Amino acid sequence: MSDIVAIDRxxxxxxxxxxxxxxxxxxxxxxxRYARACGLDAPRFTDDEGARKEGLPGMxxxxxxxxxxxxxxxxxxxxQSGARIxxxxxxxxxxxxPDHTISLQGFVTHTYPEERACEIDLWIENEDGxxxxxxxxxxxxxx
Amino acid sequence: MPTILDxxxxxxxxxxxxxxxxxxxxxxxxxxxxxxxxxxxxxxHRQWNGGADYRALEDKYGIMVLKAAEVETDYGHxxxxxxxxxxxxxxxxxxxxxxxxxxxxxxxxxxxxxxxCHPGRPNVGLVEHYERKPAxxxxxxxxxxxxxxxxxxxxxxAELIARFGYKATGGxxxxxxxxxGLCATRFEAAIRSIDDxxxxxxxxxxxxxxxxxxxxxxxxxxxxxxxSHRG
Numbered sequence: 001m002s003d004i005v006a007i008d009r010x011x012x013x014x015x016x017x018x019x020x021x022x023x024x025x026x027x028x029x030x031x032x033r034y035a036r037a038c039g040l041d042a043p044r045f046t047d048d049e050g051a052r053k054e055g056l057p058g059m060x061x062x063x064x065x066x067x068x069x070x071x072x073x074x075x076x077x078x079x080q081s082g083a084r085i086x087x088x089x090x091x092x093x094x095x096x097x098p099d100h101t102i103s104l105q106g107f108v109t110h111t112y113p114e115e116r117a118c119e120i121d122l123w124i125e126n127e128d129g130x131x132x133x134x135x136x137x138x139x140x141x142x143x
Numbered sequence: 144m145p146t147i148l149d150x151x152x153x154x155x156x157x158x159x160x161x162x163x164x165x166x167x168x169x170x171x172x173x174x175x176x177x178x179x180x181x182x183x184x185x186x187x188h189r190q191w192n193g194g195a196d197y198r199a200l201e202d203k204y205g206i207m208v209l210k211a212a213e214v215e216t217d218y219g220h221x222x223x224x225x226x227x228x229x230x231x232x233x234x235x236x237x238x239x240x241x242x243x244x245x246x247x248x249x250x251x252x253x254x255x256x257x258x259x260c261h262p263g264r265p266n267v268g269l270v271e272h273y274e275r276k277p278a279x280x281x282x283x284x285x286x287x288x289x290x291x292x293x294x295x296x297x298x299x300x301a302e303l304i305a306r307f308g309y310k311a312t313g314g315x316x317x318x319x320x321x322x323x324g325l326c327a328t329r330f331e332a333a334i335r336s337i338d339d340x341x342x343x344x345x346x347x348x349x350x351x352x353x354x355x356x357x358x359x360x361x362x363x364x365x366x367x368x369x370x371s372h373r374g
Contacts, residue, residue, distance in 0.1 A: 121322075
């Protein structure tokens, strides 16, 4: 269940508004299920020992899962407004490992009133406040 | 009159940033209480964005926009302040293995200053290179506070500065609008131009300043076997 407060219409979008933070515990089992559902059944995503054999510190979550989590942060914020994500992109800076509490966060950074669109910064933080995955999204609201 | 500048930032001119310069300035204007910056320095990756003209935006927002560059050397990443035609003719900024010692000496001779950045970062920072190679000569300042650093990196930078007696700067290394200005440098003197900045970096008094908000302690999750938070 998300605690994100949804936006209702473009006129209420404000530059500087925070989306989140949304803390969540990411389990190994969630990571395995996601990887298998996506056909990414590689040891690095499903098994600590297998991941270590690949030189990793342990299981990591698939990059697409990070992208999916950040996308869900935005769609939770969009709510029932009828807006849609027209672009989203991420940069992977630090390996995201399951069995940790992560925090999803965003900020509205820019608006385009003529297009009824806005730009959002996004990131996933670990317990130390390190931004492991960063990104931006463009959201467009209905006319 | 003191001047506070974010000495390290990337706009959409860098391939890994989507931040428009105007969005940076608007963000600072909206958060002036938390971010009391007088200006930012754009340090685009591996290029000199000399043709970009931000004077209209400076006037609109009342915030100074200066230009520099972040280049890659055999001792890690280095910010180059005071870029001019002589420097761009002498060095190919797109070269990811620029000779750091030559860069430092030649940039200074040609009127600029080269400042190694995020020295505590693995692979691309000075600390790791100093473990394998002789220390660079004629380094005036290095970046002490970098807003993009992982845990321990800024601390390693501080140890390096204490050991070698370098001057210390700060910069956000922002690639996202909402991260601009979180680390910066406070100069004792007034700075109005890139020439002022280079002069003060070489001989003035300054210190890094940290505007990152305090974040609440996040409780570490239990291993999944012992956790009740199963997905």
